[in-house]
Amino acid sequence: MAEMKRYVLRLFISLKHITANVVDRNNGRIVATASTVEHALKDAFQCGRTCNSKAAAAVGEVLAMRLKTEGLHQEDGRGVHVDVHKEIQRRGFQSTAKVWAIVNAIKTSGVKLVLDHHDHHNSP
DSSP: OTTTTOEEEEEEEOSSOEEEEEEETTTTEEEEEEETTSHHHHHHHOOTTOOOHHHHHHHHHHHHHHHHHTTOSGGGSOOEEEOHHHHHHHHOGGGHHHHHHHHHHHHHTTOOEEEOOOOOTTOO
């Protein structure tokens, strides 16, 4: 069963920074990471007091590129799992657009992203 959800997307969103990690649950290793703390992204977006959805999308694109380098891509079949509702719940309502920007950027960049759905009363 661990193999089915081996790779999981974890997000860390604060007012100033956005970090996205993909974790291999079999060994706890971070497979790939991207963050607005990195020099290239930091200079490109100047988050200052707050990072916006554009910065979040850039983090998603960089993460997707790094995942492809690690061999996780659309044709791979393994996929990266994410429970968007759980991530939004953890981050709060204000980060909804940022969470979706990261998720959509990863998907459109060619990485197989598996959206996990649990029974939430407030799910659409």
